[in-house]
Amino acid sequence: MIEIELPERQRLILKEIVDRYIRLREPVSSRMILEDYGLRVSSATVRNDMNDLEAAGYIEKPYASSGRVPTTKGYRFFVDWLLDLSELTKKERLEVAEAYEVHCLEIRETMRQTAFLLGNITGYTGFVIPPQMEETRLDRVVLLRMDARLFLMVLISDIGVVEHRLVPLQEDLAQEEIAQITQIIDSTLHGVTLSAIRELTLKENPDGWHERPVRQALLLLGRLLERRSQKHLFYEGLLNLVDDLQEVDSERSLEQFTGLIHAVQDEAAFTDAIRGARGDRRGPVAFVGDPALPGLEGYSVVTCDYRPHAGALGVIGPLWMDYGRVLSATTYIAHRLETLLVSSCTQSSER
Amino acid sequence: MIEIELPERQRLILKEIVDRYIRLREPVSSRMILEDYGLRVSSATVRNDMNDLEAAGYIEKPYASSGRVPTTKGYRFFVDWLLDLSELTKKERLEVAEAYEVHCLEIRETMRQTAFLLGNITGYTGFVIPPQMEETRLDRVVLLRMDARLFLMVLISDIGVVEHRLVPLQEDLAQEEIAQITQIIDSTLHGVTLSAIRELTLKENPDGWHERPVRQALLLLGRLLERRSQKHLFYEGLLNLVDDLQEVDSERSLEQFTGLIHAVQDEAAFTDAIRGARGDRRGPVAFVGDPALPGLEGYSVVTCDYRPHAGALGVIGPLWMDYGRVLSATTYIAHRLETLLVSSCTQSSER
DNA sequence: TTTAGCAAACGACACAAGAGAGTGCTAAAT
DNA sequence: ATTTAGCACTCTCTTGTGTCGTTTGCTAAA
Numbered sequence: 001m002i003e004i005e006l007p008e009r010q011r012l013i014l015k016e017i018v019d020r021y022i023r024l025r026e027p028v029s030s031r032m033i034l035e036d037y038g039l040r041v042s043s044a045t046v047r048n049d050m051n052d053l054e055a056a057g058y059i060e061k062p063y064a065s066s067g068r069v070p071t072t073k074g075y076r077f078f079v080d081w082l083l084d085l086s087e088l089t090k091k092e093r094l095e096v097a098e099a100y101e102v103h104c105l106e107i108r109e110t111m112r113q114t115a116f117l118l119g120n121i122t123g124y125t126g127f128v129i130p131p132q133m134e135e136t137r138l139d140r141v142v143l144l145r146m147d148a149r150l151f152l153m154v155l156i157s158d159i160g161v162v163e164h165r166l167v168p169l170q171e172d173l174a175q176e177e178i179a180q181i182t183q184i185i186d187s188t189l190h191g192v193t194l195s196a197i198r199e200l201t202l203k204e205n206p207d208g209w210h211e212r213p214v215r216q217a218l219l220l221l222g223r224l225l226e227r228r229s230q231k232h233l234f235y236e237g238l239l240n241l242v243d244d245l246q247e248v249d250s251e252r253s254l255e256q257f258t259g260l261i262h263a264v265q266d267e268a269a270f271t272d273a274i275r276g277a278r279g280d281r282r283g284p285v286a287f288v289g290d291p292a293l294p295g296l297e298g299y300s301v302v303t304c305d306y307r308p309h310a311g312a313l314g315v316i317g318p319l320w321m322d323y324g325r326v327l328s329a330t331t332y333i334a335h336r337l338e339t340l341l342v343s344s345c346t347q348s349s350e351r
Numbered sequence: 352m353i354e355i356e357l358p359e360r361q362r363l364i365l366k367e368i369v370d371r372y373i374r375l376r377e378p379v380s381s382r383m384i385l386e387d388y389g390l391r392v393s394s395a396t397v398r399n400d401m402n403d404l405e406a407a408g409y410i411e412k413p414y415a416s417s418g419r420v421p422t423t424k425g426y427r428f429f430v431d432w433l434l435d436l437s438e439l440t441k442k443e444r445l446e447v448a449e450a451y452e453v454h455c456l457e458i459r460e461t462m463r464q465t466a467f468l469l470g471n472i473t474g475y476t477g478f479v480i481p482p483q484m485e486e487t488r489l490d491r492v493v494l495l496r497m498d499a500r501l502f503l504m505v506l507i508s509d510i511g512v513v514e515h516r517l518v519p520l521q522e523d524l525a526q527e528e529i530a531q532i533t534q535i536i537d538s539t540l541h542g543v544t545l546s547a548i549r550e551l552t553l554k555e556n557p558d559g560w561h562e563r564p565v566r567q568a569l570l571l572l573g574r575l576l577e578r579r580s581q582k583h584l585f586y587e588g589l590l591n592l593v594d595d596l597q598e599v600d601s602e603r604s605l606e607q608f609t610g611l612i613h614a615v616q617d618e619a620a621f622t623d624a625i626r627g628a629r630g631d632r633r634g635p636v637a638f639v640g641d642p643a644l645p646g647l648e649g650y651s652v653v654t655c656d657y658r659p660h661a662g663a664l665g666v667i668g669p670l671w672m673d674y675g676r677v678l679s680a681t682t683y684i685a686h687r688l689e690t691l692l693v694s695s696c697t698q699s700s701e702r
Numbered sequence: 703t704t705t706a707g708c709a710a711a712c713g714a715c716a717c718a719a720g721a722g723a724g725t726g727c728t729a730a731a732t
Numbered sequence: 733a734t735t736t737a738g739c740a741c742t743c744t745c746t747t748g749t750g751t752c753g754t755t756t757g758c759t760a761a762a
Contacts, residue, residue, distance in 0.1 A: 066723080
């Protein structure tokens with residue numbers, strides 16, 4: 001589909017068109033290319049090349065005699081073959097470091113923070129698809145007595161606090177029983193995945209779980225896991241995209257934006273689409289106005305995966321986003337988040 | 352400034368104009384009023400009254416010979432004297448109840464949830480100004496050892512979990528010392544306000560705090576309180592206001608919207624403005640395009656206070672918002688949130 | 703005080719004309 | 733074979749003109 005082979009001068013011209021369009025967001029004419037760029041040919045020559053590029057589908061004209069604008073295929077080629085990766089500035093790295101410094105071990109807060117960071121640094125919309133919590137392994141459980149029949153239960157897995165909730169109880173629980181329950185859970189279920197624990201709680205009378213405090217423990221865990229808040233997606237900074245709404249084609253861009261809003265609000269569908277589109281690729285992947293992401297017509301998405309448990313994150317922005325910056329920011333933050341989560345892992349296993 | 356006295360028919364006409372404009376969002380002509388409303392007079396009579404209303408500043412014309420549109424003074428009078436309060440439907444009450452059912456005791460999550468609820472039920476933007484956390488009283492502190500020099504510290508006050516964070520330590524802490532520290536904090540500082548505790552941690556060597564575990568305890572608390580995340584404001588549903596952007600005057604409404612975005616992003620200023628504008632009034636208060644709220648030109652804000660510790664919440668929407676629904680929703684949710692927080696209070700003091 | 707009737711105001715829309723920018727094409731030059 | 737200069741053409745954008753329909757303000761009569 002996309003050819004790597006393109007005459008050298010045409011590659012330069014395409015690069016210049018995309019670069020300039022991303023910068024100024026207006027159609028690029030043959031003369032502008034000559035002004036900006038030290039090409040030692042005439043505008044007519046450039047026009048001929050532009051003709052070829054248009055025939056090949058890399059650029060197009062909004063109307064018959066205007067400057068050229070990149071097509072999605074043009075952006076695609078640009079990202080794949082012409083992009084200069086721009087490193088993050090020291091200040092930006094510092095911003096990332098600071099954001100993660102006041103780490104609170106709560107996985108949802110971490111996800112939210114990361115999404116915010118992505119959105120803030122790139123100036124577009126950041127999103128994070130959390131790891132599959134079902135596959136994380138239980139580290140420990142904290143039970144806190146609020147009153148006789150009300151407990152605060154905190155569930156900490158290898159990547160942090162996965163769940164915490166007030167759990168009401170039918171029977172009273174004495175202080176000693178709590179210690180006992182915590183002890184039992186800790187010694188028996190440490191290192192077991194949440195999905196396995198959930199299965200266990202569904203059984204009526206599993207072997208060796210007959211005593212009263214033990215049954216209570218299972219009951220509690222079951223309560224907590226049964227109505228787990230299934231949050232599939234965290235996103236921050238949709239409002240950053242509002243600025244672009246003053247575009248020329250105000251009606252269509254507003255339509256696209258509302259489409260985007262609805263797309264991210266259906267969290268499950270969005271997550272599946274991203275996962276599906278990525279396939280089993282690792283590392284950064286860019287989607288440029290890709291039809292594999294329904295509802296995101298007119299937007300580009302840069303994603304990166306992170307361990308553990310198949311997490312993913314990324315940035316949603318306009319087709320003319322600054323791919324260099326966004327790609328490096330996304331990759332960098334994915335790496336930092338991974339480090340953060342994996343270090344929690346090690347930490348808990350070494351205790 | 353605002354007179355209660357207005358001839359009966361003019362009151363009816365003003366009410367009809369505002370009602371209809373809120374519903375259809377287009378200038379209201381004298382004939383339309385006759386069609387909708389069983390007034391047994393001619394259109395010329397209505398026009399005369401409309402003239403008086405315009406002279407008094409309640410309505411205005413977008414251009415010299417168009418229908419009339421309410422002014423902010425008109426909305427103001429409408430809210431104060433002409434409004435039919437519409438109760439929440441059973442379904443909506445259920446939605447509120449469900450949202451608060453899976454209560455997790457974490458104050459920030461509760462605030463976020465409430466803001467979301469406000470935005471969702473009204474279809475506009477919900478916001479919550481949290482109680483002044485400094486004035487809450489410590490209930491208990493939980494210390495969780497992650498490894499020798501890293502602790503998860505959770506601070507629970509009378510209204511819920513106020514802070515939780517990983518706290519790194521210079522010296523190792525043994526398991527027994529943790530129990531000791533928790534015990535000391537619990538017995539000494541229970542019921543003391545956070546601001547008092549903060550002051551205590553700033554002193555070098557307060558009386559009776561000399562032993563090692565006690566100093567450690569203070570050190571830890573100091574760490575936690577010193578860099579408290581000062582979150583002043585939670586808001587959700589700004590995107591609900593995007594729909595109205597397709598207005599006639601697209602340029603100005605977009606400008607207003609970006610103004611709003613910047614206004615809510617300066618959390619401290621926004622919070623102060625709301626507090627200042629409310630003064631010491633209690634219960635629901637509506638601001639209709641009020642200049643006391645800078646950056647909110649062109650928007651209306653309905654607010655309500657809630658206990659304890661001077662919290663406030665509300666809804667931001669267009670001037671033509673459905674004041675009846677919004678006022679009752681805001682008051683209702685404020686009441687529910689208050690109940691939730693105050694019940695946490697009682698709970699912890701009775702333990 | 704209310705009503706009927708009428709001229710005037712103004713937005714909304716369509717259409718036309720001119721300016722400006724950029725292209726495609728052709729023929730000459732390298 | 734490739735590049736260049738020149739020119740006609742196309743299309744947008746802006747401005748101006750005119751028509752149509754709605755709604756008003758005003759005046760005079762009820």
